[in-house]
Amino acid sequence: MVYYNIIMKLLVTGGCGFIGSNFIRYWFANHPQDSIINLDKLTYAGNLENLKAIEANPGYHLPSHM
Numbered sequence: 001m002v003y004y005n006i007i008m009k010l011l012v013t014g015g016c017g018f019i020g021s022n023f024i025r026y027w028f029a030n031h032p033q034d035s036i037i038n039l040d041k042l043t044y045a046g047n048l049e050n051l052k053a054i055e056a057n058p059g060y061h062l063p064s065h066m
């Protein structure tokens with residue numbers, strides 16, 4: 001894999017679900033300089049506990065207006 005020294009802003013949908021939350025945790029573990037907007041409808045499948053460990057990360061944003 002080629003890594004570029006650039007800062008990225010990612011938009012993740014469904015990030016509070018199983019796949020999305022694992023992806024977000026993986027991404028911050030490997031790209032701590034990036035930022036992520038997590039757009040999630042918070043249905044029965046969405047669980048804020050999945051991202052408890054990174055919710056204080058300044059690069060993590062969970063808009064609450066959906």
Ligand SMILES: NC(=O)c1ccc[n+]([C@@H]2O[C@H](COP(=O)([O-])OP(=O)(O)OC[C@H]3O[C@@H](n4cnc5c(N)ncnc54)[C@H](O)[C@@H]3O)[C@@H](O)[C@H]2O)c1
Pocket residue numbers: 013014015016017018019020039040041042043044045046047
């Ligand atoms: N522990 C486990 O092994 C486990 C747990 C859960 C799910 N799974 C598997 O994972 C797969 C599903 O994972 P997934 O992450 O795709 O789904 P998911 O159901 O886990 O999560 C979907 C996420 O999308 C959100 N969402 C739904 N509609 C939306 C909309 N219109 N706009 C924005 N957000 C919306 C939900 O609130 C939720 O957070 C399935 O194969 C399932 O069996 C495994």
